[in-house]
Amino acid sequence: MAGKEKKEINLDQSTSPIREDRLGTVKAFSGKVSDLINGRHLGDELPWRERKFQQGTGCLLTQTVGRLVTIRDSALIVHGPVGCAQGTNAYKEIYQGIPEKFRAWNGDVELHAVSSNLTESDIVFGGEKKLRLAITEATERYNPKAIIIACSCTSGVMGDDIDGIVASAQHEVKPVLVPVHCEGFRSQISQSAFDSSSHAIVKYIVQKPKKRQKDVVGIIAPMSVTLGDKNDLVRMFNKIGLKARFIPDFATVDELKEISEAAVIAPTCQSYGEYMQKALYENYGTPYFTDPAPLGIENTKIWFRNIAKYTGKEKEVEQLIKEELNFVLPRLEKLKESIKGKKTRSIYVSAGQARAVFIPKFATELGINVAAVNTLELDHNIVDEFEQVYNEIGDFEVHASDHQPFEQSHLINRLKPDIHTVCAFMGLYKRECSQARNHSFLSDFSPQSNQFFFRGVLNYGYILQRALNNPSLNKTLHRETPSPYKSWWYEHDIDTYVKEKVYSGKKSV
Template sequence: MGKKPKIKELLVESACAHSPTKKSACNTQTPGATTGGCAFEGAQISLFPYADAVHLVHGPITCLGASWETRATPTSYSGRDFTQMGFTTDISTNDVVFGGEDKLRDAIAYIMQHYAPEAILVYATCVTALIGDDIDAVCRQAQNTYGIPMVPVHAPGFVGSKNLGSRLGGEAVLASLVGTREPEKTTPFDINLIGEYNVTGDMWQYTPLLEELGIRVLATLSGDGRIADIRTAHRARLNVIVCAKSLISLTRKMQEQYGIPFISLSFYGKRDTSNGLLALAEALGDKDLCERTRILVTREEAWLDEKLAPYRRLFQGKKAILNTGGNKSWSIASALQDLGVEVVATSVRKATEDDKEKARQYLGENGVLMTNPGTEQAQIIDRTGAHLLLAGGRSLYTAIKKRIAFIDVNQEKKKSYGGYKGLLNLAEDVKNALENPVFTIVAKEAPWEK
């Protein structure tokens, strides 16, 4: 079990091109930052898809209620899916006074007796961090007693933003799981997928292509992942950061400790999926693999272009505004452009500096990078004559007021937009939204009001 992570070390990241040049450190705590998602939520988002581990929230019941089942992260795990269950120590006023460590020990004993998971991840929260509960000591004792990994996750909400919490989740995995088990076999094309949470099954859109190429996913962090696999992740030949850069600290440290290089890819849209597959093959350094990948990409693109032809005719001249967060500010913009839709604006309010650069690259000089989308998006709809708004559920009312089509693309969405087949799903949703008469009817005056 590794040492407790130091927040200051995570705020400056040498592997991030923007960190050394900024006046303030990456993800520095600012007043009100946690209102957009706290560090505890970020850590849970990063680790929650491990379905064979129990995620025990050491804190008040409200922390559990506000965090679990936040994303549709399906799993093929054949056993009991613990992501569908909530576990908490339910810290009360008495525990604040007398300490909650005994309650944590009892909770772990109960879980082991009734559920027998592959690991228990114990999350510190604001209350238990403030009263000084030593979850490291409790986890160390429990691990010796029960013989399975007990992982302390030090990401209480008050330390910073959701993005920082994701990094802290990665630190916990690196300290307590990675390198604690050897794989039964290795191959020259073993990779880890880092930052892939399999939201709505995104990962399953492209992993069959990797399997066809002979590339084996040794471990994921953490979509459809297994604790036993992440323990062997130190034997991978390559770490692949999928879209998001919040876990770049983890990949940099794995490169330093285990010599594993890393690359960053996106599997949204035709261009990025094709470029990602080719870049992955090139990074693995095998000429035959590169040639097989080029053949596969040519085949998949030809199939996709044939399927998309009728959609592209329908989308000619259509303009869209994108109001989402993080890497989706540019990855979904790329996918929309592959469909022939012009993206006139995207939100970068929750984006990293790297995300902002990519958004500018995809949208061009005339595209608007919205820093305050709540007030900007309505004005941009009027100015550009946009036909479509893609955002979270709260922006639906803007679309209704402006009588333009709307698609929910945040984590509440039900379909995957990843990979080649996911682009077809997006095309169908865009078509249905544009042809849905409700958006032109809903804001009209009633006949008796005319």
């Protein structure tokens, strides 16, 4: 837990620092785990490397909208051209059809989003008038408790004084106005959107705690923590007399106001939640722990025991662990036998930070060799976690690619793994190996979507088992469809389009 004597989060600032500056995060790396950790031992910072060519990249606005639109009694304004807000319609389709019995909360899901609809004329003369109009319209149409204003590249380039407009307009409307500086050009690390969202929530919505609620646990919950995961956690918390408050997905504004009163803020992904955890602790004294994520049996045991320290539920947690292990372990042993009894297989992992360090260890337990791990980005936090994995299972390749499928295709072509496990944003169409999903979106309420906690280990194991036993679809696609890349690409080095470049910002580790 960060000490109060070293305050890292400054809520007087309009937004958070970008991750290039705050964590020294990089988005281009190719090498072995041993190269990565040996460099860190020597005290070297990860060098910033620039791509001369990219097929795509993440967007801070998209990352922000996908999460904050789920705050149930709020309204979201995308301050930009209407095209920047088109994704909100898809989110409505995804989230609002969830049957009541599968919701991890009480009440309906009614998502509200509008666009300020900036045009070429607004870019010349300014968008203040349209933003004020959008605030008034959202207030009258939805009567929300908060209005979240997501800033786009366009509003940033125009130089609209969003904070000044919000300060002025707040006197005219009842909802809390929450500006989020998620302009796409702010950072080349799309995960910086997590920090700007957290900064805005803590700065504008969270209130000073009146008391410490010993039965409330704040759960940092990104999109990869599905409803299947949430429902499983609620089931276990009900057994031990605890209440889960998920941040920010599907929370109410009042729940976010009171989150500073939680007994502890627990992680599911360090990359997603550490900024908010630090902000709540440094400003309101809310306890937290950052490690481990509750993926895998041993990590989940540690995770629950950490929570017990802050809630006084040590006895109840130990009983819960015993009951869950009695259910999981016999089934897990049968799963291991069914996979280990076959020829040795290999796996290529494309995942976010939490799964990137969990899946290699779990795959090794199942008798599957780790060919390589691909992540969106690297910072010192994940390097430290990779070191623990390296000490347990040995060396493997690591690649940070920031959504570059041509580089992933290069690795798969060279390593020829038997299975490729992938998250929703990191897929490849043409591959000979079997494909398994790391996770679906948070609206997935099916039991199979649960991959966290004790029973999630079984579910993910079954997903790998099915993929290994059924490779025919991908083999057919590989054989019958033309390759999107020419043969010369596979003869080049994977770093052909990457060059080292001095980053002008101040990086701190």
